[in-house]
Structures are given as C-alpha cells and as structure tokens.
Amino acid sequence: MSIYQHFRQEEHDFIDQVLEWKDTVIEQYASKLTDFLDPREQEIVKSVVGNHEDVKLAFHGGAEGAERKRALLYPPYLEPTAEDFQLKAYNLSYPEKFVKIEHRQVLGSLMGIGLKRSKFGDIYFHDSSIQIVLSAEVSAFVEMQLQEVGKVKVSLNELPLEEITSTVTSWEEASTTAASLRLDVMIASIYNLSRQKAQLLIGGKKVKINWKLVEQTAFECQEGDILSVRGFGRSKLLTVDGKTKKDKWRIIVGKQK
Structure with missing residues (x-):
C-alpha cells in the first residue's frame, strides 16, 4: 500500500523529501535536522518515519506548545538534547x-x-x-x-x-452543516458569510489551509484541516459526520479562542 494515498497530491513532493531524510539517517547513521515545519508537515513526517527501528524522531520549537517546530531524525544510539535543535x-x-x-x-x-x-x-x-x-x-x-x-x-x-512563553491554542467547538466540502462553502458555513464573500476572500489570497495559501474556491476540505481566514481567525474541521436527511454534511468545527 502506497504512503502517498493518505495525502493530497500537493503534499507528495514534501513526502519525497521526508523519505530522502529518512534514507540519509539510515545510510549515514547520522542525524538530520530540518528547518521549521508547520503542524501539518510535522504530522506528515511522523506518518512517513513511522515506527522505524533505525530512525527516531523528535521535535522542538523553542517553547512548550510551540506550533512551528524543527524535526530531528536521528539514529537510535543518539540521545538528543535541546542544543541539537540549534x-x-x-x-x-x-x-x-x-x-x-x-x-x-x-x-x-x-x-x-x-x-x-x-x-x-x-x-x-x-x-x-x-x-x-x-x-x-x-x-x-x-x-x-x-x-x-x-x-x-x-x-x-x-x-x-x-x-520563551508560548500561548496555548484552545478550540471552541460548534456544529454546522454544509452543502459540500468545497472551500468556499465551508468558509461561508463556518464564518457565517455569504458564499460570494467567501469566494472574494479566497481570490484575495486571504485563506490558508494547513498553513498553505489556497486560491481555488473548489478546493476539497477534509477532516483535520486547519482553515485560516485573515480577519476572521482560525478554525479546525474536527469531524465530518456523514449527511443529514437534506443531504448536507454534518460538521463539528473548532474555532480558535
């Protein structure tokens, strides 16, 4: 089973990069320190490295609760310290x-x-x-x-x-329904906007999914996605729970406090 099938097409290049890092650690028996990764990239690194006996994984972003962190892929004989994250x-x-x-x-x-x-x-x-x-x-x-x-x-x-004192993210849960999982429809439902306004925000480069700018109104959202709309805050698709009798998606969303 291919690891790629669990991820979106646009994430495949990053997966290739992680596979290279992993191979380097195995072949050279030396550690590999990455740049800062956003939380979505961290999840991908965890999935790709998995429970490999020859590659261990640690993250550090400078403070407890940091969002962006560097990853250290290292051979099992090493005991990483804070200094290793530079x-x-x-x-x-x-x-x-x-x-x-x-x-x-x-x-x-x-x-x-x-x-x-x-x-x-x-x-x-x-x-x-x-x-x-x-x-x-x-x-x-x-x-x-x-x-x-x-x-x-x-x-x-x-x-x-x-x-360094970080601010811990907390989410306030709410439920909503949406006719589809398209990005413009989701933004309209979550932020209580018209679909036209949602499309203007997307076209105006004000919308990110999982820390990446998205400009396609028809972009398909998935469970676990983090949506960030400039001026309206951040939300997370906690669960997509199937459909109502009126054929709308039932969604539990978390809004960042």
Whole structure:
C-alpha cells in the first residue's frame, strides 16, 4: 500500500523529501535536522518515519506548545538534547508606549530581509514584548538586518529558550452543516458569510489551509484541516459526520479562542 494515498497530491513532493531524510539517517547513521515545519508537515513526517527501528524522531520549537517546530531524525544510539535543535530566541524591543506592532508586520519584516518562513518559528506577543524563535544558522544575519518593523525602530536581545512563553491554542467547538466540502462553502458555513464573500476572500489570497495559501474556491476540505481566514481567525474541521436527511454534511468545527 502506497504512503502517498493518505495525502493530497500537493503534499507528495514534501513526502519525497521526508523519505530522502529518512534514507540519509539510515545510510549515514547520522542525524538530520530540518528547518521549521508547520503542524501539518510535522504530522506528515511522523506518518512517513513511522515506527522505524533505525530512525527516531523528535521535535522542538523553542517553547512548550510551540506550533512551528524543527524535526530531528536521528539514529537510535543518539540521545538528543535541546542544543541539537540549534534554536535561538530573541526579545524584540520597541517603544511600545507610542506604537503598536502586529503579528503580520513582524512576519513581513522578517521575510522582507530575505528570510525564508522555514528559518524562524513562532512569534509570541505579550503585553510589553514580542518574542521570536530563529534557526541558529540565521541568527547573526537577523541581528544585523532586522532594524525596523513597519516604520518602527526595533532592537533584538537574545533570550534563553526557557524564557520563551508560548500561548496555548484552545478550540471552541460548534456544529454546522454544509452543502459540500468545497472551500468556499465551508468558509461561508463556518464564518457565517455569504458564499460570494467567501469566494472574494479566497481570490484575495486571504485563506490558508494547513498553513498553505489556497486560491481555488473548489478546493476539497477534509477532516483535520486547519482553515485560516485573515480577519476572521482560525478554525479546525474536527469531524465530518456523514449527511443529514437534506443531504448536507454534518460538521463539528473548532474555532480558535
């Protein structure tokens, strides 16, 4: 039975990459550290590596409850430590009395200095500070290049990883019905919008499924998918429970609090 049949077509390239990592560990008997993976990619790595006796697997994202994490595939003789994940944490200071910085601005500024999204982890917002987790190999570059966010001057101070405080995601469950599992129909049902509005959001590049931008209104959603709609928050398809007498799908959805 092929491992590919459990995954969407667009995930097959990533599966090939994971199979390569796995083979490298087996052949070279050495560990392989990945970039930051989103939760969907982490699930794929777990499925592909499975319970292989020659390849062990661990994840670390800098803090308990981190969403984005690096994976370490390693031979059984190794005992991985936090250092093996090569993470660095920083506090982003700025004059918070006078300005407010938003998550998308920090994200945009990090990408704007030429950093790939896979090179940094979660961004945490607290009352008077912003904390970010980076791959150690890009930390010196970021220290030098990241001097402002939006138009606001910022400074980076390194933090011990233990001082990163993550925010735990909790989901509020609700049930809904939908005529189909198409993305535009699902967004309309979950967020109580017209289907036309849902289509505009998808066309406007404001919708992600499992952390990837999706622009097809007819994209077929599946149980377990995480939908993120800019301006409306994040939700998760917890269960798709078969059909009602009126031929609609019964869906239990979790909305992020």
